[in-house]
Amino acid sequence: MSKVIVISGIAQGMGREVSLMLAAKGYTICGFDIEKKHLDSLSSELTKLNANFHLETLSITESDKILKFKDSVIKKFGKVDTVVSNVGIGFFGPFEEVDLNKALQCFDINVIGCARLLQAFIPSMRKASQGKLIVMSSLVGQVPFPFESIYSATKFAIEGMVSSLRYEVSPFGIQVAMIQPAQVSTNFAAKAQKLPEKESPYFERCVRFIDRDNDLIRSATNPKQAAERIVKVIVSNRPKLFNQVDFMSTFFLGLNRFLPQKLKDKILLDHMNINV
Template sequence: MADKVWFITGVSSGFGRVLAEEAARRGDKVIGTVRQHRQLEEFNAISPGNSFAYIMDVTNPDGVKATVDAAVKHLGQIDVLVNNAGFGFLGAVEEATVQEFREVMETNFFGAVQVTQAVLPYMREQGSGNILQMSSAAGFRSTQGFGVYNASKFALEGMSEALAQEVAPLGIKVSIIEPGPFRTNFAGSSIKCAKKELPAYEKTAHVFKNTILGYSGEQDGDPVKAAQVLLQVVDSDNPPLRLPLGSIAYEAVRKKLAQVEQNLSDWENIATKTSFND
């Protein structure tokens, strides 16, 4: 199998970093984006000649296009795009300000949109490519205290599901990746909290927030094993549209599906009686 060229956003740590390391280790070329200059040499040293760091902020559209163009000029193509850059956010919906909502959406959703749009012309021209959208089990099933983050990942999944249908005839495959809890810094330095706290949510949103903040470094999932699964996804002739990662994510998705099915059954005889009688 020919070596692939990867473009992965947010490789300073977490899933992005581990996936970049695993792809480079097998001989693929990896462009990784970071936010700080001190991270450049560190990433380049992962696999000299295979790993290349670029400074890029996914919320800067001009910078995104310039970086993607430079990456293609450097390595000739992009075979795999991984929209990984993002951060978590904890707090009840009422506690979060609209500005806090916007900041999460700007990175987790609009950032991914901008990178995807910058890469697509090259993938269309070459008639092939894989796009991995790093969502979350929280992008399929919402949880009290996680509504802001849920919103950003639900948006990403809705866009990506439509995108997959649009680009399939062009030889481009889209997979929405939905990890459960993995032992990264997601629950540590990569998560933010609403500045406002309301006592009304002590027994709902705050319970979840404290749980997430309390298990950093103790999560069930192994990021290296997850990265190895993602290598199999991009090597597959028939990659999944959605891929929950880890048993906890599978349980969450199945629980949501059961809830939706029950809701449909409970209301079908009422909600479907909406057609004109003629």
């Protein structure tokens, strides 16, 4: 019987690439996104692959619709083997100047959105005594970057939440894993990068940070390369809790474990060209 996977934020980037790779392996693909036009084009590609699939247009903030989506998937295919929480938005800016209402929206999407998705599908996995929960975290879930305080906070929250729930669901045969990318060559960062006003005391360093970030993104792992590594986690019989998809995340997470704080700070600030 075909394995059934659910992916949030499936229509673009890594979510899309993962879905196509798994469809080629015979997986049944289910997912949702807010971008209908991209869902439509994904539907066409999945059809060409003769894949079984179920796609819907909805937002990770819509709790009732997520539950209805879950009901539709289970009614149609009888089970869900793997859930990939892939939806997330970036957030950039000096902490002193952060709009906290917008920060709250970021938490709602990145953290509570993940929780909505996992809560929806855990009961059926628990009853089946099997399943995998794969959650998209980030390098900044353990190594916070300057001017990304809110985004870092959401990823720290995700890592704490998922690390905790792992203990709760493992007795029911549910495995848990997190993906920790640094930069992937998409427009994800560009959507979040908004400079403060020129009068801001942080303006010049923010300019240098964004310029350096954009340089890194141009040479970063592309979505297809990242997806290949994510697929390996998904198909693994025993995935690790923490998984990297690029050299930068592996490098900085390694430094984070072993180096003293003062040296870690210098390496990070030099790397992002924002040392004073």
